Amino acid sequence: MRTPLVAGNWKMYTTPSTAAELAARIKLDTVNVDFADIAVFPPYICIAAVAEALKGSNIEIGAQDIFWEPEGAYTGAISARMIAESGCARVLVGHSERRTYFGETDEKVLKKTVAALSEGLKPIVCIGETLEQREAGITETILDTQLKDGIGALKNIDALTIAYEPVWAIGTGKTATPDQADEAHKYIRGLIAGRWGDNVSRNIRILYGGSVKPDNARSLWEREDIDGFLVGGASLKADSFRDIVNSVK
Numbered sequence: 093m094r095t096p097l098v099a100g101n102w103k104m105y106t107t108p109s110t111a112a113e114l115a116a117r118i119k120l121d122t123v124n125v126d127f128a129d130i131a132v133f134p135p136y137i138c139i140a141a142v143a144e145a146l147k148g149s150n151i152e153i154g155a156q157d158i159f160w161e162p163e164g165a166y167t168g169a170i171s172a173r174m175i176a177e178s179g180c181a182r183v184l185v186g187h188s189e190r191r192t193y194f195g196e197t198d199e200k201v202l203k204k205t206v207a208a209l210s211e212g213l214k215p216i217v218c219i220g221e222t223l224e225q226r227e228a229g230i231t232e233t234i235l236d237t238q239l240k241d242g243i244g245a246l247k248n249i250d251a252l253t254i255a256y257e258p259v260w261a262i263g264t265g266k267t268a269t270p271d272q273a274d275e276a277h278k279y280i281r282g283l284i285a286g287r288w289g290d291n292v293s294r295n296i297r298i299l300y301g302g303s304v305k306p307d308n309a310r311s312l313w314e315r316e317d318i319d320g321f322l323v324g325g326a327s328l329k330a331d332s333f334r335d336i337v338n339s340v341k
C-alpha cells in the first residue's frame with residue numbers, strides 16, 4: 093500500500109508573515125493525521141518562517157524549484173544545498189509554470205532532479221499535457237517524452253514522486269475527470285514499470301494536480317492509481333487544504 097501524499101504548492105503567494113500564519117493553521121488542523129504524508133511548498137523567501145512555524149510537526153517543507161549547480165556566480169539562483177539546509181526535504185521539478193514562463197525543459201528537469209537527489213532531497217517531478225496536445229491526441233506521447241527525457245537516465249527513482257498535472261486543469265477550475273486522471277496515471281505507471289520494473293512502479297507515488305478542491309478530491313482519490321494530490325489554489329486556505337487531506341483517509 094502506498095501512503096498518500098498531499099502537497100500544497102503555494103506558488104507566488106504569501107509573504108513570510110502570512111506564510112507562517114498559514115503553516116501554523118495547517119499544523120493545527122492536521123495534528124491528528126496519521127494516514128497521509130503532508131508537504132507544503134512555500135516561496136523560497138518564506139521557507140525559514142514556515143520551518144519555524146512547523147517545528148514539532150511531521151509536515152514536510154519543499155521548495156518550488158532549484159538550480160542544478162551546487163554554488164557559483166549564478167545571480168538569483170538557489171541551490172539544492174541551500175534549501176536542504178533551510179529545512180526542506182522536498183523540491184518540485186518541472187512544474188508547468190516553470191516550463192511555460194521560465195524556459196524549463198526536460199533536459200533541465202534531469203539536471204535539477206540529479207542535483208536534488210545528491211543533497212538527499214525528494215523531488216516531485218511534474219509532467220502533463222496542454223489542451224492543444226490533448227485535443228491532438230498526443231497526451232501519451234507527451235507524457236512518454238517528459239518522463240523519458242526528464243528522468244529516464246536515472247538508475248534509481250525510489251526517492252521520486254511523479255505529479256501528473258494536465259496544464260489545462262491548472263488554475264482553470266477544470267479538473268480532469270477521475271477517468272481521465274486515472275487513465276493518465278495508469279499510463280505513467282506502465283511507463284515506469286517498463287523502464288524500472290514492476291516493483292518500482294508499484295511503490296512510486298503518482299499525484300494528481302489541477303484544480304483539486306475539497307469537493308472533487310474524494311472521487312479522484314478513490315481511483316487505484318491516484319496516490320494523492322499536488323494542490324495549488326486550495327492549499328492557500330487552511331480549511332480547504334485540511335478537507336483535501338481528509339479526503340484521502
Ligand code: 13P
Binds near residue numbers: 261264301324326
Ligand atoms: P491549482 O490547484 O490552483 O489548479 O494548481 C495546481 C498546481 O499547479 C499545483 O502544482
